[in-house]
Amino acid sequence: MRYSKRLPNTSWFYSVIFVLLGLVLSTYTVSKAQTVDSSSLNADDVKTWSMPHKWSLSFGGVLMNGNVTPALLTMGEGYLGGGIPIESPYGFGLSIDYNINSSLRFFFDGNFYTYRKQVGTEGQNSTSPWVFEMNNYTTNQISFNENAYFYLQTTGLRLGTKYGFQKNNFRPWAGAGIGFYAWKADYATADRSGSWGSDNGTTTGVTFLLGVDYIFSRESKNPIMITIYCDLASPVANPVIEDLFHDGWTWNNAGGNHIMGPSRLGLSIGLFY
Numbered sequence: 001m002r003y004s005k006r007l008p009n010t011s012w013f014y015s016v017i018f019v020l021l022g023l024v025l026s027t028y029t030v031s032k033a034q035t036v037d038s039s040s041l042n043a044d045d046v047k048t049w050s051m052p053h054k055w056s057l058s059f060g061g062v063l064m065n066g067n068v069t070p071a072l073l074t075m076g077e078g079y080l081g082g083g084i085p086i087e088s089p090y091g092f093g094l095s096i097d098y099n100i101n102s103s104l105r106f107f108f109d110g111n112f113y114t115y116r117k118q119v120g121t122e123g124q125n126s127t128s129p130w131v132f133e134m135n136n137y138t139t140n141q142i143s144f145n146e147n148a149y150f151y152l153q154t155t156g157l158r159l160g161t162k163y164g165f166q167k168n169n170f171r172p173w174a175g176a177g178i179g180f181y182a183w184k185a186d187y188a189t190a191d192r193s194g195s196w197g198s199d200n201g202t203t204t205g206v207t208f209l210l211g212v213d214y215i216f217s218r219e220s221k222n223p224i225m226i227t228i229y230c231d232l233a234s235p236v237a238n239p240v241i242e243d244l245f246h247d248g249w250t251w252n253n254a255g256g257n258h259i260m261g262p263s264r265l266g267l268s269i270g271l272f273y
Contacts, residue, residue: 208233
């Protein structure tokens, strides 16, 4: 059986990450320049916000990037070393931050993530070494009467810290957190009304963040904050699904799959209290 070697199209994602890093560095450079050459600026230009508001509440969404290794693939598609690109990857969540000062804060957030990968096409065959094994090595193909997808969705709670610096309206920062996640893996129809098999479980893991806040109307009663950030790393799930597609067929995903895209680009809007 011959597998194609299709590289995932990740250039757009990493381009945005580089832009974000550039924004962080340029903001830092500008802030340093203002500090060194403060004589040429008025007092308001170099003033660091005193952070009168301890709490902030933010809501936002993420687009995810990564690979998946499902039990089977549509004909003509093949596994690469790290799997194949995920489809329809997105997430959203709510975050509560407690600001110790303008640099250090703790955060607690809740998030939902989901992605899928088509594994079967109506009227066509799919294939994989696993199918070959389940068929006692007589055939490596299985047919479908309707489109089939592998879904993985995750709900998680995370606690962590963020640290950065604040000058004028910008606040670049880096952070890390540890989360507890509940996941569900499912092979289902496009509308998810039918399923060939599923498994669920829980896991924990550490994630890392890098972002920039832009704070509007800092001296108002409830300043508004817009944040663009990268959210990196993902725990791995190892689903075991019995009687998948046929009685007696067991898929043991020993290698595991990320419960969310291991690279995530997010945008959120927040309000200080």
